[in-house]
Amino acid sequence: MSNKAVENILNDKNIRPTAMRILVYQTLSSSETAISLTDLENNFESADRTTLYRTIKTFENQGVVHAIEDGTGITKYALCHAFCNEEKHKDLHLHFHCTICEETSCLTDYSIPKIRLPKDYIAQDVDLIVKGICQRCNSSAL
Numbered sequence: 001m002s003n004k005a006v007e008n009i010l011n012d013k014n015i016r017p018t019a020m021r022i023l024v025y026q027t028l029s030s031s032e033t034a035i036s037l038t039d040l041e042n043n044f045e046s047a048d049r050t051t052l053y054r055t056i057k058t059f060e061n062q063g064v065v066h067a068i069e070d071g072t073g074i075t076k077y078a079l080c081h082a083f084c085n086e087e088k089h090k091d092l093h094l095h096f097h098c099t100i101c102e103e104t105s106c107l108t109d110y111s112i113p114k115i116r117l118p119k120d121y122i123a124q125d126v127d128l129i130v131k132g133i134c135q136r137c138n139s140s141a142l
């Protein structure tokens with residue numbers, strides 16, 4: 001994705017497009033799977049973890065990325081759909097954690113089914129992680 005395209009996206013989300021933010025966005029957009037802060041750190045020789053963490057948190061607050069708890073204890077991040085915004089991440093889709101390659105992916109075309117709750121319970125957020133074997137690992141096993 002070109003610098004100009006990323007600049008436009010960040011401006012739309014009210015984020016000042018610094019060189020670092022553009023690079024972090026490009027790293028996230030080129031990754032097929034969700035990435036952790038450590039993955040991100042390994043991609044950047046010149047940036048410290050704190051700077052990267054702050055960048056991710058800014059992205060999260062402005063609806064650019066969402067955090068995924070995949071049960072490994074390591075928070076992963078992936079880009080949001082264009083219709084997420086800072087008030088509300090509307091992008092409630094399934095996440096898939098592969099037990100072979102240990103990658104976590106967004107299944108953005110598969111939304112979380114409506115959850116029924118007992119009377120007087122109010123859901124504020126739903127995370128749904130499906131665990132199993134991903135498409136890549138499944139096809140390489142054949």
Ligand SMILES: [Zn+2]
Nearest residue numbers: 098101134137
């Ligand atoms: Zn896999």
Ligand SMILES: [Zn+2]
Nearest residue numbers: 078095106107
């Ligand atoms: Zn996701």
